Amino acid sequence: MPRLSVRLLGPLEILRNGTPVALPASRKLRALLAYLALAPHAVGRSRLCELLWDVPNDPRGELRWYLSKLRAALDTPVRRRVETRGDTVALDLDGCLVDALDVTRAAAQGIGTLDRERLRALSELFAGDLLDGLELERSPLFDSWLIAQRRRFQAYHAAVLEQLAVNHPAGSPETSMQLDKWVELAPFDTRAHLALLSNLAERGAIGAAEEHLASAARLFQSEELDFAPLRAAWQTIRDQRSGNSLKAQPACLSTPSQLAVPSDAGTVEPSQASLAVMPFVEEAGEGTRGGLADGFTHDIITRLAKLRDFFVIARGSVFALAEKTIAPEEAGRKLGVDYVATGMVRNTAGRLIVSVELVEVRTARIVWAETFERRPDDIFAVLDDIGDSIVSSISAEIETVERNRAMLKAPNSLNAWEAYHRGLWHMYRFTQAENEQARQFFDKALQLDPTFARAYAGLSFTHWQNAFQRWGDRDRESALAYESAGHSLLVDDHNPAAHWAMGRALWLRGEQDGSLSELGRAVDLSPNFALGHYALSFVHSQSGDPRAAISSSDHSRHLSPFDPLLFGMLGSRAMSHVRLGQFEEAADWALKAAARPNAHTIILAIAAHCLALAGRLDEARGFAAAIRKTLPDYRADDFIGTFRFDPDAEALFRQGARRIGLS
Template sequence: MAVSRQPVVVRSSAPASTDRQNADPSFRGSPLGRRASDRIRPACYDRGGRQFPFWCGMAGPTLRLLGGFSLADDGGRALPLRGRKAQLLLAYVALTAPRPISRERLAALLWEDCEERRALHSLRQCLMELRHLGEQAGVDLIRTDRNDVSLALPPECVDGVMAERLAREGTPESLRAAAALCAGPLLPEAEACSDGVDDWLAGERARFARLAAGILARLTAWCEAEGDRDGVASTAEHWLALDPACEEAHRALMRLHARNGRRSDAVRQYRICADAVRRCLDAEPEEETVELLHGIRDRHPAEAETVAEQPAGLLPDLSRSSRPVLPDRPSLAVLPFGTLGGPSEGGGFADGVAADVLVRLSRLRSLFVIARGSSFRFRGAQIDPCTVGRALGVRYLASGAIRTDGRRLRLTVELVEAETGAVMWSDIYDRRLDGVFDLQDELATRIAAALDDEIEAAEMRRALTVPPSSLDGWSAYHRGLWHMYRFTRDDNETARGLFQQALRTDPLSARLYAGLSFTHFQDAFLHRTGQRGIEAEHAYRFAEQSVGLDERDPTSHLALGRALWLLGRQDDAVEELSLAVGFNPNFALGHYSLAFVQAQGGDARAALGAADVAQRLSPFDPLLFGMLGARALACLNLKEHAQAALWGDRAARRPNAHVHIQAIAAFSNALADRREEAGGYARRIRETAPSYRCDDFLAAFHTLTPSVVDLIRRVGPSIGLQS
């Protein structure tokens, strides 16, 4: 699972991919060198035979909020609304439409520091300014009565509202029109005038950033599938104008250059990507990006195929049905997988995989999964995610399509956010059609694990957009997870506080106690407090409470297994961790923890096997550095020092790799006689943790075999890490 990220935005007035243009002067004359807004914008949008302006669903006045504030009348003439509060008021009313908003709420929001009477007076002045401007231009902007304010403009005249509607339609034309609307962040020039406005702006900016990313991801995939190379170029460059560190967009351009026979341009695009990721995120490119680079350099890859389904239209209108309320837990419907040609029995295989995925996910207590009898009713329908999501009362939809060709099978799977239609995750599985039942089992296992991880990541991102004062227990838990996996002292403290906050509203949540246990595990393992024994006892106590609340939750047994390892109870730790993966065989973190424990003082071969399973289940996990580090430790145990150095290098390059991971890389390289590389890691350790010594490493990995301990004590001083 890739590291969760908030999009990094640039002002819409800046040229797209300035770094790219500076790096390659010839780039300016190519289709990629033009401004993103000039390349992606269609002249008009056709709906039902009627032509409308590309950025609006109907002729009439227009209100732009994405990329900057602007207001125009029917003829396109700018309406000068200069007051900062008036702009915020109109934007708030427009994005809340069609619901009316009480005057008291608007006054309290925009004039938070004023007493009520003065705030209401200021609101009246603001409303008068809007009415006067509208009357001059012959445009109704707002509608008011004694109590409420609402939008008089048709919602389709607001760019943000129209972008959401077009995204839900999901056709190439609507996606292009929606992409043209995503010119930048919401109201980038707006300054918060109160805490309430600040919270609202932050939440709405994050929402529209997610919407833009989903639109551009779908449009890029569509263009790649159709072989529309100009479309890939324009869409990916537009995406990078909004998020310069978006690796998915960089990869699309790398593939495009490779298909056009321009390997040097593909390599140059990778360098631009790496620079942007380091500058914006203080991280290294994802493994998928690095592997694509190696493939382009080394193997002259043929043009990759992308399976893309025919765009979804609308299902029969289900909006009048009683709409189920979204449950507290993340909710998912697994829709029947379709077939794209191939033998007639392909439909049975597709049904089998989808049903097996549903069964595996239904075992997870963290998910609310719709039963097959309801989700499979949408077989063969053209699916609008928003409509299906409302009908089933779920936040996420999983769907797939199978294509067969002789003895080969290709399965494409997608996870979609029902509310926006944004694609949260997709993957392609290519397999030989040998041993159908084994293949069905393998695919279902991998897909279920990937969906579980991606939904968890999506919930973390969602929680980050909720103002702290509005966090419920579930959101506080997921925001805590995000901080916990950053592995810094401050983030760990923040995570602990969020878990404790969530416990006040949900005191019987086993997962919250498991989270608290892991925060103390971190402090013990990374020697943050100087009280390792006390932290280990806290980790054990909270893990026991977690198991006591839900003895069948794999996360609870994971927490207890790690705490037992801290206390030196190796065999008990392995037993608890085995229970965790027994309750959920797709639990990547459980398999990783088994690898971590076994790699040190247990069965090193079993550790490598567990690491294999963990990586196969979650190839982009936030703890991938730990999985790779466990491999390195297992190889040290097996006296395979060159292999240990290889895995140590890969672990140290991963985001959030802490000082112990850097030390694994240093010792492994030293034992493999790669002194220069080992010295580089040692220097990095001294820069971040000047007092770090061999003894700190050995205290953390306290169950290492005596032979490995002796080797580390021997090579440590030679690279500057004293005992």
């Protein structure tokens, strides 16, 4: 057992070797300890003074006194826990048991991935709200922080209880207590109510279930929420039980989800995840709307909606919930969305600071968090730049989570959305076998939902790869890529991915002007569509404007710095530098492209040719040898035939090939 423990969930307590450590009767001291314990990095003294004091006589003097008391409680002769460096303060809690940090680490790992014993241990850590009973007078910034943290840990607690309900038997008293607590923490989460109702039915407590249903109905109606689906699901449970078809099984979330009311015959569920962007908060604001943060929120919602990657809740709904001071996580459950994005804007001391979090509602897991800091020399340009990064990051993170989730499910259980993301997972491996698996999953997604524009775009991409990599007959695969892109446009002409797919298909057919037109349309529809900017760079790098190619490559990487197609973005820039006669720059960018873990043979060939032109022949021959291990007969004609270079560019690359024996 660690010699030092700090309990923040419930009344704050410090234990050394199991014995409570006495603390002065100061609320600010406890607030300071909790804030430093949960801070991800060292905190400036001015920030701590601003946080804990309204208009004190000597805030820094008082802060020094509080730090001395923390040292007395935490430090030992051989270990200093309170660290002050320059004007910052931090706590070194390495080797300590801090309940809130243990929960935070588990949430980052993914609560849904934890085993039963770990979940039970986490559940026992929740002895109450964070800093239960602690309130500070005249410290509005700390109060805002504390309220947000309490919401966060309540959401974590609900997620732990949900997973325990999944894994525990229906008749267990422990399960009943966990379900009751889950409903208490998340009163508007239909999954919690359905799990509880199913559990009560399994135990034969129909009367208790009816009482709970009536109480829940009044609660939902008081908030003007639709209760009909929950009532219909309960009726299904009762009907199945009266027909003796409800088999004895644990009351887990799979039960109520299977009992959900089916949609009308012939309708198709939307093939999308859903997202709510809650109004960003101005930290220095007075609670009024219409300021910088609100305008920023409107802009992000609009940009995300233009991507058409997922369903985005309209601004009216999220602002209406925010006016009721409903917590973001609770708003996400009320809105029935998969993800919630929240943010805070600070404009102080010549710096604009925007902090953003993306939370998966079901598990309360923070899947992405970032802080952007800029000098507001041109406030509109700065907001535009930060908005670009936020929108692209949210889109990429949701896609990553959905891809990984789909990979954990049995193939025959996938819905259209999951099949599409399973296809993406295989597609980004860039091998012939994985590409074929991707094609099959995109086909499955379209069988389940023939109106899924992005699945058609994905299908077009797999045919494009077959043509580009010579994994199939180029003419036939080019025709199939064009056909699939056409279907995508017919389904949703406003989807940037549809125009992206068509632009690439037209490039395969040698129609460069048409290709550039479609790709331009893609980025016009959604300026944050990174793949559209990359495709523009790809086309321009071969026979268009090489400087435009470099600009588009840079912008695509700025929008999506960890993109699975990053090797292509880097490779396009390398080919552009070749056409500009900048061979050293070309070699450097080509090496970066080849270093990507999923870089395929064509990227290695770009590196070999660029290094040869830069006179770095040993490195170039190394890449040529690597290519010939898998393709013994690979020659310059293969490389040139893959692309559509103008005559001058073709001559340069042939010159490089001759230097390393690839001609």
